[in-house]
Amino acid sequence: MEARLKLLGNPAAEKVLKHLAAVGRALDESPLSNVTRELVLLRASQINGCGVCVDMHTKDAEHAGETSTRLHLVSAWREATVFTDAERAALELTEHATRIADAAGGVPDEVWDNAAAHYGEEELTALVTAIAVINAANRLNVITRQPAGGYRPGMFA
Numbered sequence: 643m644e645a646r647l648k649l650l651g652n653p654a655a656e657k658v659l660k661h662l663a664a665v666g667r668a669l670d671e672s673p674l675s676n677v678t679r680e681l682v683l684l685r686a687s688q689i690n691g692c693g694v695c696v697d698m699h700t701k702d703a704e705h706a707g708e709t710s711t712r713l714h715l716v717s718a719w720r721e722a723t724v725f726t727d728a729e730r731a732a733l734e735l736t737e738h739a740t741r742i743a744d745a746a747g748g749v750p751d752e753v754w755d756n757a758a759a760h761y762g763e764e765e766l767t768a769l770v771t772a773i774a775v776i777n778a779a780n781r782l783n784v785i786t787r788q789p790a791g792g793y794r795p796g797m798f799a
Contacts, residue, residue, distance in 0.1 A: 647786040658782075663798060665775050672768035674761070676706055678732050681716055681725075682769065683776045685733050686740045688717050692780035693790030705795035728760035732769055739773045 649655040669679060680703040687695035700713055715722035719733045735757040738749045761769060782788075 643787055643789045645786055645788050649782065649786060649788060662775060662779060665771065669768050669772055672764060674765045674768035674772070677708060678729055679768070679772050680706065680708065681729055682732050682736045682772055684713070684716050685719070685736045686773060686776045687780055689737065689740045690777065690780035690784060692783045694783045694788045694793070695776065695780055697790040698793045701793055701795050731757045731760045735769065736773050739770070740777055
């Protein structure tokens with residue numbers, strides 16, 4: 643697959659990507675665990691069909707010590723027994739927020755309340771921000787058909 647528009651090496655795109663990366667660095671300083679964040683980023687990317695981000699977040703999670711079993715089961719998290727209740731709440735929020743157009747009322751109160759039962763305000767802020775930013779990144783990559791497979795952990799650090 644060949645990209646419709648090269649994002650890396652494109653001065654206009656790199657200005658935008660620089661700001662998206664800055665949000666990611668700010669989230670590094672949040673109390674939301676990196677494990678939860680990588681699971682959320684991976685799940686949204688799976689839903690959106692963003693190969694670049696699935697590649698990146700799978701490899702970043704593996705590099706950080708995540709198991710292949712858990713990574714393989716992210717797309718089937720409801721049936722999997724390997725996730726904590728808090729991780730399940732984050733994955734559920736991710737799915738509803740990513741598929742926001744599918745629900746007339748947006749994220750249901752029960753989904754929000756479940757996430758809020760597991761995460762404090764700072765963690766929820768980081769979680770919602772991570773979901774919003776990965777959805778933006780997924781759309782940039784999918785619209786421009788960015789090819790996947792060449793990511794190496796830390797290459798954008």
